[in-house]
Amino acid sequence: MSYLAEKLYGIIYMTSRQVNLSIIVLRSLRVIEGATSNFFDNRSYEYKHNIETIATALNGFLRLLKGYGVKNYKFWANQQSLDAISARYLGEQIYIRTSLRVRWLNTSQLTYYKATAIITHLENFKKISATSTFLLSLGSERVSFSHFSKQKFASTWNIDLGTAQVHEVSAALKPETSNPVEVLDDYIGSKLEHLRHVFSGNKEPSSLIIQDAAAINSKYIPAGKSYFTMDSVNFDTVYQKLINSSDQFIMDYFNVDENEVVRIVPYFLLIHKIIKLTNVEKIILTNITVSDGLALERARKVGINKQHLEKIIITAAENIAGRYLTSKSHRENVSKIALHLFDQLKKIHHLGKRERLLLQIACIVDDIGNYINQQGHYRHSAYILEANKLIGLSNEENQIIAEVSRYHSSESPKSQQPHFQKLDPEVQMKVAKLAALLRLADALDDSREEKINKISVSLRGTEMIIFAYSNQNLALENWSFHNKSDLFEKVFGIKPVLKQRRQVK
Incomplete structure (x- = not known):
């Protein structure tokens, strides 16, 4: 070869x-x-x-x-x-x-790999996404709908309109109504209802990238190409031609068999509604898939590709934190301190780059439970995160984030706790180590006043000295540090000690 x-x-x-x-x-x-x-x-x-x-x-x-x-x-x-x-x-x-x-x-991993593939492989993506751009990725159980603005990932939503689900609804409707397309259109509209308030009043023209519409791709994307562009007027012409056509006409038009034809009308109904909802002017069909994203991830892992695509995951975490009204300055300050501790303590925690990212994410989302109730907010944070999977993270990684958030405050992991018991021993250790680091960082901004300008770390036998550089009163931070440092000592066998250093003006 x-x-x-x-x-x-x-x-x-x-x-x-x-x-x-x-x-x-x-x-x-x-x-x-x-x-x-x-x-x-x-x-x-x-x-x-x-x-x-x-x-x-x-x-x-x-x-x-x-x-x-x-x-x-x-x-x-x-x-x-x-x-x-x-x-x-x-x-x-x-x-x-x-x-x-x-x-x-x-679903969150699939959304991530599809999005990274588009960012990397779609010709002129930077130019396209300079203005408002949406990515519609069709799936077996769910559709993911992502937004890019000013060449950056902005947000994503999951819609319960997967291929299997729509097929089941279509099959059920045909014998029950004289106009199944009209009823299916209403059904699809109901699944998009939660997005209407997001885009209400939006007048900015946008582009729509459509992924995984195999039959439509085969019709329009030229051989040897990965995409095809049409404007919304041309799409509407095709839409009007197909929407009330017979199955035989659609099969002939797209060169598909009876197994494939059932997907095409629902696709067009969905795309038509998305176009109206987001003021789409340009449509890009693409055959770039999740496999392209998986290849990119492998190239990054072995050091061939240097793109920093984790920003998508961090943005998704920031979106959740913003939705639940957490303090941006506090989470930024805690992240800075926690990541400094992580970097300085590599020789004792033995965690890698991926765990560093998980720590950063936990710093962003750990306080979202305050939105429900400040009392026991860490438990509320955990169950919110269990119900809201972060884009790009595996089920195990999402569970780690939820558990680290659970233990970032006053509650510590214990062997008799059911939610901690069910974790694999290796995952339990990751949770304990990351939670121990997060608790220290959180304590150092307990007042939410950003009193500490910087820290330095020194390991001395069985003690870890953290020098906090500040000219302000750190009584509250000292008290919180004392209460939250026990987990670090239990996990690593090293006692954290906080010392203040005044700075000369």
Whole structure:
């Protein structure tokens, strides 16, 4: 093979409809070979009914990877339609048949990888996103709808309008009404209702990027290209032509079979409503997918790509903190102190870059429970975070953030607590270490007055001296530090000591 000198990487990605393989040159993120399974049994969107088809496709992919000499590859799958236990069972069934271990991706991870792929691969994305731009990513159980403004990620929403759900509603409506399209249009509108107040009064023209609309992509995106652009007037012309057409006309127009035709009208209804809602003038169809985002993540992990895409995760955390009215200056100050402690104490906590990011996120969101009640706010923070998964984080990482927020104040992790017991021992240690660091940082701004200009850290035997540089009265900070430092001593066996240093003006 001519690619032997290149660093090749294999990505296998499975949805509830099919399995895909991409063989990628990591340095250029160029796909040199791809393969796709046949669509699964359309009568069910459940993996379990298609296990033998999945295994056959995966074993074929493994042979192709071997033919290219690809030794580094991973297998991911969309978990939107599965609970944790079902995913574990299915993963074991796949492993028995293929020796492949599956890494399940939740909705927030899928949204993140799709968004990073668009940012990196879509031609002229910087120019497009200089003004208001939306990304509509279609999924099996949910649709993600993200907003970019001034070339930066701004926000994202999940909408319960996945392929399987819309298919089920469409099938149920056909025999029950003389005009199922009209009823389906109302149904889709109801799912977008919560976004109307967000965009009410918005007059700024915007662009809409549409991802994962396979049948529409095949019709419009030229061979060898990754996108196609049309204006809203052209889209409306197609919309009016299709919306009341027969299934046979739509099948002929898009060159699809009866299994695919059921998705097309709902797609157009959804896109039409999004266009009206957000004042879209330009539409970009793209076949850039989650696999492109997974390749980018791998390139970043091995040091080939240097993009700082974690800003998306931090922005999402800031959005939650803002929604629950936490103090921006306090969370920024606590983040600065906590990350300084993390960086200075690497030789005792043995945590990596990913845990540093989790600590930063926890500093941003730990006080959101105050919105509900200041008393026991840390518990409120935990259950809000359990219900609001942060974009780009795995289920385990989201759980770590929730638990660190639970323990950032007066409550410490204890073996008899059910929510701490259920964590794996390795995760328990991460929670305890990060919570111990966050508690110290939070104590040093207990007054919310930013009295401490900077800190320095010195390890001396069984003590850790934190020198706080300030000319103000730190009585409250000293009291809080004394109350919150016990967890650090229990976890690391090192006693934190706070000493104030005056600064010469």
